Amino acid sequence: MLKYKHILLYGFSLAMLLFLLKWLQLRFIIIDHAFEIYIGIIAALFTGLGIWLALKLAKPKVEKVIVEKEIYIEKGNGFTRNERALRQLNLSPRELDVLELMAAGLTNQEIAGRLFVSLNTVKTHSMNLFEKMDVARRTQAVAKARELSIIP
């Protein structure tokens, strides 16, 4: 739409110029060197027109400015589990259960009661999770799990 408008304008101004030229031709025909002046005017006018056209029609260069926006995660409010770290540890669901109850301060016997399994099973799970987390004690496991945002 806009481009056609420009082209029409261009054609119109060209026609007007031809009119102007005819008129000038009649007026300055007597003057010597009138032709050169005439050509100069035309050249200047059309150069200006070209410049104007170019400025109007030129595609603007698009420059992407990437603004880095810092977003701080509230650690106190909503706790979001670090799923990446959790996956990297490769804990089984049961082991995670045990870990969470450990973090809550329950004894192995209490954990066994909660999960409806035997004490020995809890011990096995805890052993396996200690190995996976590369720790030796439940308190260490809890501390590390907290660091990794696996538990609140």
Added chain:
Amino acid sequence: MLKYKHILLYGFSLAMLLFLLKWLQLRFIIIDHAFEIYIGIIAALFTGLGIWLALKLAKPKVEKVIVEKEIYIEKGNGFTRNERALRQLNLSPRELDVLELMAAGLTNQEIAGRLFVSLNTVKTHSMNLFEKMDVARRTQAVAKARELSIIP
């Protein structure tokens, strides 16, 4: 530098065109309507020149597109100890030391090494702090201390 170069080029091409025009004038003087053709050529040429000049000299139109890139940053150590809760518990400095090292996952033996005291001393401190915190195990003590924001 570059701008002057362009202007010189502009002047040169203008001179060349005048030459060309003179020649054309001689050649096509016989043809009727030659003048209009001639003007048209000039107009076209100088329009082109104007466009070329504009594109070369004009500041490139820059359209800034701001892309917001979100960077998530862990909120660094926004922990403030709950002094009220700590005072209510009435823990002695030494007991608090033991509690902190417990939370870090150390054994009583390791805590003893850190604090340059005997294992028995650490046991006594831990016993006393368990009583003051009304818990029975170190894991419970750590969990409760975290709830009360006594430790991070």
Added chain:
DNA sequence: TTCAAAATCACCCGAAAGTATGAAGGCAAT
């Protein structure tokens, strides 16, 4: 100075936690 709390350490004992090993059933992928 006296007194209470804190800090230190010791010994003992039972409970809890952790280590090592084995084993059986289930389930999913190959």
Added chain:
DNA sequence: ATTGCCTTCATACTTTCGGGTGATTTTGAA
């Protein structure tokens, strides 16, 4: 069907923890 992992449980053993009791020394406040 074989393999690997999860889950479950067991036995036996060691280490750590927690609880009780008692003692000495230091220190700050009355």
